[in-house]
Amino acid sequence: SDLPHKDFYTVEVGDTNFTVPIRYQNISPIGMGAQGIVCSALDATTKTNVAIKKLSKPFQNVVQAKRAYRELKLMKLVNHKNIIGLLDVFTPSDSLEEFQDMYLVMELMDANLSAVVGIGLDHNRLSYLIYQILCGIRHLHSAGIIHRDLKPSNICVNANCSLKILDFGLARTAAEPTFLMTPYVVTRYYRAPEIILGMPYKENVDIWSVGCIMGELIRGGVLFKGSDHLDQWMKIIQQIGSPDKSFFADLVPNVRQYIENLNQYEGYSIERLFPDALFHVDEENDDEEDEDEYQRNTDNARDLLARMLTIDPKHRISIDEALNHRYINVWYEQEEVDAPIPQVFSLDVDERGHSIAEWKKIIYEEIKN
Ligand SMILES: O=C(Nc1cccc(-c2n[nH]c3ccc(-c4nc[nH]n4)cc23)c1)c1ccco1
Secondary structure (H helix, E strand, C coil): CCCCCCCEEEEEEECEEEEEEEEEEEEEEECCCCCCCCEEECCCCCCEEEEEEEECCCCCCCHHHHHHHHHHHHHCCCCCCCCEEEEECCCCCCCCCCCEEEEEECCCCCCCHHHCCCCCCHHHHHHHHHHHHHHHHHHHHHHHCCCCCCHHHHHEEEECCCCEEEECCCCCCCCCCCHHHHHCCCCCCCCCCCHHHHCCCCHHHHHHHHHHHHHHHHHCCCCCCCCCHHHHHHHHHHHHHCCCCCHHHCHHHHHHHHHHHHCCCCCHHHHHCCCHHHHCCCCCCHHHHHHHHHHHHHHHHHHHHHCCCCCCCCCCCCCHHHHCCCCCHHCHHHHHCCCCCCCCCCHHHHHHCCCCCHHHHHHHHHHHH
């Protein structure tokens, strides 16, 4: 295992060891990610609290190596207030031969967005959260990164309602891993119809996920909780209604005829799916004028939701249109929407077909420089 070189120390966290530089004190577990355990710590040098994520043997298989490498590369390149910032990256190992584990040090947030679902949010907070997700996603798109796997568990928030996206989603080339080495279950509830049906996609594939997240924050539960891809599709068309024929044109023939032969569903109006009662969270505003404003906000929220939860991407609202929507544009700040674009060269070029040993070297070198 790792022989920690000087000024590292080891603490037991759950059933794994955290071997970190002595500057990181008060190591305490805060959660489990798909790639490993996450702890909070005090950075004694900067006197700030940080999050430290341990990736155990990230090179142990190609799927994990590709994801670890891509995440490290992109975190170093991307700098935006709504994308989690990388503060440090290290391995306790002194040499490539010894290299086993890598650690990412990031900004510490107060909670995961999934912890906020079920809390009745007023329009101010709800619209500000959605605005920040849109700003973060728009920034990734400006760097050529389409997320495709946005969900509450990879978004974090602070008590002051500031929000950061934790990861960069699915790699373009990575085939969906049929199995994961960990017991971790992949959540597909937020994936767009074009992803579920294996169709071509463009940037507004991420808008569908934002719609699912916004709807869940309003309803207090997952909108389309499918047990598999087919069930996911059924739950979507039963609520939203079956799309018209033009949507199926892009489908591969065998999937197309199967999907077209399913029952057709009328679906429900957005008012039926998200009735006024769901929006009454705080009875703070009682006088008449506020009541009208609250109802206007509710109508605007539902209008945006309907445009995001549109099955056919050809008719679904774009990121820029969503940022200019009357429910969201109250927050619009040009420099938040248009941050400098990181020069992300195409990672896929050098991701192709490396052996485990090659991945180990590539990742080790990326950590050390
Ligand atoms: O629990 C606390 N905060 C908390 C809760 C949930 C996430 C984060 C979090 N902050 N920064 C991150 C970076 C990455 C991850 C990550 N999770 C999977 N993969 N990656 C998570 C975080 C923080 C807390 C704050 C003060 C006392 O306790």
